[in-house]
Amino acid sequence: MATTQLPDALLVKNYIAGDENALVILINRHQSKIYGFIYSKIDDRDLADDVFQDTFLKVIKTLKSNSYNEEGKFLPWVMRISHNLIMDYYRKNQKMPMLRETEEFSIFSVLHETSPNVEGRIITDLIEKDLQKIIKELPDDQREVLTMRIYQDYSYNEIAELTGVSINTALGRMRYAIMNLRKLIEKNQIILTN
Amino acid sequence: MAKLYSKQTLASTKMLPKKETIHFILNYSRALNVVKVGTMNFEIIAN
Numbered sequence: 545m546a547t548t549q550l551p552d553a554l555l556v557k558n559y560i561a562g563d564e565n566a567l568v569i570l571i572n573r574h575q576s577k578i579y580g581f582i583y584s585k586i587d588d589r590d591l592a593d594d595v596f597q598d599t600f601l602k603v604i605k606t607l608k609s610n611s612y613n614e615e616g617k618f619l620p621w622v623m624r625i626s627h628n629l630i631m632d633y634y635r636k637n638q639k640m641p642m643l644r645e646t647e648e649f650s651i652f653s654v655l656h657e658t659s660p661n662v663e664g665r666i667i668t669d670l671i672e673k674d675l676q677k678i679i680k681e682l683p684d685d686q687r688e689v690l691t692m693r694i695y696q697d698y699s700y701n702e703i704a705e706l707t708g709v710s711i712n713t714a715l716g717r718m719r720y721a722i723m724n725l726r727k728l729i730e731k732n733q734i735i736l737t738n
Numbered sequence: 739m740a741k742l743y744s745k746q747t748l749a750s751t752k753m754l755p756k757k758e759t760i761h762f763i764l765n766y767s768r769a770l771n772v773v774k775v776g777t778m779n780f781e782i783i784a785n
Contacts, residue, residue, distance in 0.1 A: 567767050571760060579755045596755045600763040608772040609779045 552618035560607055571600065574619055578626055585630045595633065599626040671736050678728040686721035689714050 550558075552570065559566035578599065583592040602625050606612050614621045660668065679687060688707060692698045700718075704711040729736065771782040 564764070564768055568764060571763065575754055575760070576752050580753045583753055593755050593759045597759050597763060601766060604763070604767045604770060605772070605781070608767075608770055609774070610772075 556607065556612065556618055560610065560612070567604070570618065574622065577619065578622055581623060582626050582630060585627075586633070591633070595626060595629050598629050602629075674734050674736065678725060678732070678734065681728055682721055682724055686717045686724065689717040690721040690725075693718060 550566075550569070552573075555566040555570050559570070575596075579592060579596050582595045582599075583589070586592050586595065599622060603622055612621075679690065682690065685707075689703055692703045692706070693700070698706070700711050700714050704714045707714065709717075728734075766783075769784045771784065773780045773782060
């Protein structure tokens with residue numbers, strides 16, 4: 545069929561001019577992408593169908609009222625409409641449970657402060673310092689691999705390349721570094737928990 | 739090599755909306771007529 549090869553912009557133009565078949569082609573062409581996108585965000589077939597339907601009702605209204613001005617970008621425009629409708633759905637369904645304080649129930653039993661307090665921060669700092677000290681005790685080659693992997697986030701491949709050893713050697717050094725750290729922690733009786 | 743245990747993506751297979759949904763959209767499109775009067779748009783749905 546020659547019509548299926550028509551670009552989106554032309555189909556949109558034809559649809560605005562009254563060609564209903566142009567919409568059939570546009571839907572057939574993009575339904576999988578649009579529906580897949582909606583379903584990936586909502587994870588419910590019926591709801592995804594509802595959002596898909598609302599998306600196209602909006603598309604139809606906009607096109608028929610001549611308010612469409614995104615020439616050549618039909619699919620991103622439809623995706624944006626469906627994205628906004630998904631956001632609306634989540635906003636509407638955002639559950640805010642109402643809790644009242646009574647004699648049996650204290651609101652503070654469910655409210656927790658998640659940010660660390662002063663004591664927590666001091667302990668974390670101490671742990672960091674202890675850890676730095678024992679890392680310094682490690683042999684040079686092991687310390688190098690450990691710091692590159694843990695602190696600088698290099699992959700073992702990159703470490704092997706940068707240090708000029710094989711990947712197995714780098715992995716072995718890391719293994720010995722951890723074993724030696726454990727020994728040092730035991731030997732010095734360091735407590736590394738918050 | 740480390741194994742990947744991450745969850746499969748939800749929309750990995752080709753997914754399509756129900757036929758009824760498509761029919762509804764196309765019927766709505768055929769029935770809808772938007773008439774512009776001055777600065778206002780009137781939507782007329784034909785039965």
